Amino acid sequence: MPKPEIIGSARSTYTRVVCMVCEEKGIAYGLTECALGAPELLAIHPLGKMPVLRHGDVVLFESKAIASYLDRSFPGPQLLPSDxxxxxxxxxxxxxxNTVIDRTLIRTYLYAYIAPKTADGKPDRAAIEAVMPAVREQLGILDRAVAKTGHLVGDDFTFADINLLPLLDRVRLPPEGADALAATTHLAAYYARHAARPSFTRTMPPAAPPGRAKPN
Ligand SMILES: N[C@@H](CCC(=O)N[C@@H](CS)C(=O)NCC(=O)O)C(=O)O
Structure with missing residues (x-):
């Protein structure tokens, strides 16, 4: 059986999630870099989104579906609990x-910096100010969720944590996001601790070249 091929981009949060699953489980995998809407994506994902997976005869799209398949197909730590x-x-x-917090932190807040709809291409201050209350509220929800055990689910590191960490990494890049994360009681410590995991450091996206839009 060939090794799993993840097709997407190291700069995409959802692609990184799937790469982290491979790293946590010790799966030998390859990441094939491509642009949004590339033919390699459209061949598998009906909307051309990333990531997609090829593994022998298996092709899959949607990060959670890919993560579940990899978790069940390979040995190593179980990332999706069976209990x-x-x-x-x-x-x-x-x-x-995936349905709420990604939209707030990444698609609305971060995109107001990296893909602003302003006439001059500068960060969309109105959009940033408008979304910050929701950013703070949702980081607060996560703060309370990790307060007891330092994980989102039970006592162990699971796919729920993997699925969140790339978002926290990106939201702390612009100043308001960094301040909002730093202002949390438990979530900032949670992020700092898990950001030291090899699966996280080995999948760190490259720095964006100046002027490049849409890294996610
Ligand atoms: N629900 C999908 C979301 C994938 C997704 O939105 N990926 C982003 C990159 S992080 C993308 O392809 N965006 C391009 C677009 O929405 O057209 C998953 O979990 O895989």
Missing amino acids: PHLAGLTEQWVSLV
Whole structure:
């Protein structure tokens, strides 16, 4: 069986999540870099989003589906718990992060910096000011969620944590996001601790070249 090929970009948060799954499980994998909407993506994802996976005869799109497949197919630490309650909690946090928190922290806040809709291409201050209350509120939700154990689910590092960490990494790049994360009680320590994991450091995106838009 050939090694899994992840097609996407190291700069994409969802691609990084899948790479982190491979790193945590010790899976030998390859990352094929491509642009948004590239033919390699459109061949698998009906909307051309990243990441997608090729593994032998298996092709998959959607990061959570790819993560589940890899977790069940390969040995190494189990990242999606089998206990029904812990499995439900993992789904719960992945769903909230992907449907709500990603939209706030990345697609609205970060994009107001890296892909602003302003006439002069400068950061969209109005959009940034408008979204900051939601950024702070949602970081507060996460802060309370990790307060007890230092994980989103139970006592162990799970896919729920993997799915969140790349977002926290990106939201702390502009100043308001960095301040909002630093102002949390437990989440900042959670981020600092898990950011030291090899799966996180080995998947760190390269710095963006000046003027480049849309790294995520
Ligand atoms: N639900 C998808 C989301 C994937 C996604 O939105 N990826 C971003 C990059 S991080 C993308 O492809 N954006 C391009 C677009 O939305 O057209 C997943 O979990 O894989």
